Amino acid sequence: MKNPFGNGDDDDNQNMIPIPPNYATITNPETGEIRIAKVGFSFTSLLFNIWPSAFRGDWYNLLCMFGVQIIVLMAFLMWSSIPLASIEAIADLIFRIVWGFLYNLMYFRHKFNQGYVPADDRSRQLLTEANYLKSSN
Template sequence: MMVNLKNPVTNQFKQCKAGFSWTVFFFGFFPALFRGDWKWLLIILGIDLVTGFWSFGLVSGVANIVFAFIYNKLYINDLLSAGYIPADESSKNALLAKGFTVRE
């Protein structure tokens, strides 16, 4: 389910998927890189490097599966914390249905 978020200060719009992240599942840290999400890029890349080095990539693969389930929620929470708000009523309802705290 896609949600539209808007920053009322800069009028910047972002369209995000709420739910499982297939892009993180298949491509690891690259979605964070392309979104400019530097915090989670470094965290995922660091976990991949540290766990992949001594386990021949097995633990890194498991970590990417875990991040596939939680990354979109982390990304949307960071955007909401940065001042983004739902751009429309359907996005607001979708976020509330997924358990996000939305301010007006």
């Protein structure tokens, strides 16, 4: 099967799954588990707020994101006289944008802390260029 995204040598990687150019593959050498995820802005977090972390089974980041949202909302309610419905609508939009920019970074960093490493040179280069991975790793 010809790789439609044109990354990698098709002759050497006959069984390779075609991966879009902005996706990186990471693997855990101890368990052999492989993860493929997007590098860059998370449109799923923009659309679904904290739920993409639940879809990926990323419970650590789900709880972190939920905790940040609750703490910020509670702090704002303590010092504001604006009704809850107004605050919640504005905060939801702001959090969706913030998580859109940060979630994929949080996901990869957490996976690196769990022992995952880039599966190939292309993924390593992509993660390093996006500052998800330090160049010394």
